[in-house]
Amino acid sequence: MKPTSLKKCAHVLCSCNATEKYCSEACKDSDSSETETACGCGHPGCDATVTADIHALVSQSSLL
Numbered sequence: 001m002k003p004t005s006l007k008k009c010a011h012v013l014c015s016c017n018a019t020e021k022y023c024s025e026a027c028k029d030s031d032s033s034e035t036e037t038a039c040g041c042g043h044p045g046c047d048a049t050v051t052a053d054i055h056a057l058v059s060q061s062s063l064l
Contacts, residue, residue, distance in 0.1 A: 013048040014039040 006017035011027035016039075022028040024041040039048035 009041070011039060011041070013037075014041055015047040016041060016043050016045065 004019050006019060009016045009018040009023040009027050010021045014023060014027050016023035023043060026040040030040055039046055
């Protein structure tokens with residue numbers, strides 16, 4: 001069996017390793033010309049992941 005080589009996910013902000021171009025569908029779908037401030041892959045080791053807690057805080061504050 002051929003060893004799997006890992007490379008950095010192609011999403012600019014993501015710090016995950018990937019066997020394909022992207023580490024997740026979230027990175028594949030969000031890698032566009034839009035400006036982003038975080039990665040949405042959800043992997044625990046990703047340095048640029050936004051947690052659900054942060055999303056919840058933003059949602060609550062926008063309701064005020």
